Amino acid sequence: MRTMGLDVGSVTVGVAISDALGWTAQGIETITINEQAKQFGYDRVKELAEQNEVTKIVVGLPKNMNNTIGERAEASQKYAEVLESRTGIPVVLWDERLTTAAAERTLLEADVSRKKRKKVIDKLAAVMILQSYLDANN
Template structure:
């Protein structure tokens, strides 16, 4: 199943913070942008509890709360595709969380290509001297930062090109 991410900047909601979300099987990494939507920063790692039996668990509650706290104008969820662009069970999980957030938040939910973001985040943490065991607690946040920063950069480029 081919799954396509959204294009940053298309149907842009304008100025304001964005939240980046990396949905994993055990944890959800969250990042936020500054108000100018130029720089992504880590926020927190939310334990994953949402399952089909308990669709609106504490994780979706916390994500919706973060959207309100940060007054996010856009939510960017990583779309975990393989290198050929195919989807998997992880894509279904990301879409499920995104759908539940869209129902509870006014901000539009977008999908961003997240291929290799965890690999890039892991390498960056290692080169910064973060030990592997300590890094497990924040790797999801680092991946969310990678997803969001890539989106912000793409948005900036798109908006420059369309002016």
């Protein structure tokens, strides 16, 4: 039984999956979103969830620093709601404040080029969201 973590952005969705014991998170994919074409990656997330026998999905909730819900957090809440109805898998919202900044800092410290950072930042943020959730719940 695995848990999936998602970092939902306006352009991409970073995807991470836990190991079978639910101790560690690994990044597996970045899905491109096309809001104009109404392509939000739901089908690909469902496909990955089925392939990996996912029993729970954790979606990052980007709250404001003062703990309020802004426009991006509302979009994440809507994404989680639609995803749960499409997959039938329980979806949990998890506070993800500063995970993208932490992922960026980690990649900078590892001296990853700007071009490569852009390709993996959302996947790494998904790993950080999921790992935070796993650590808090194990």
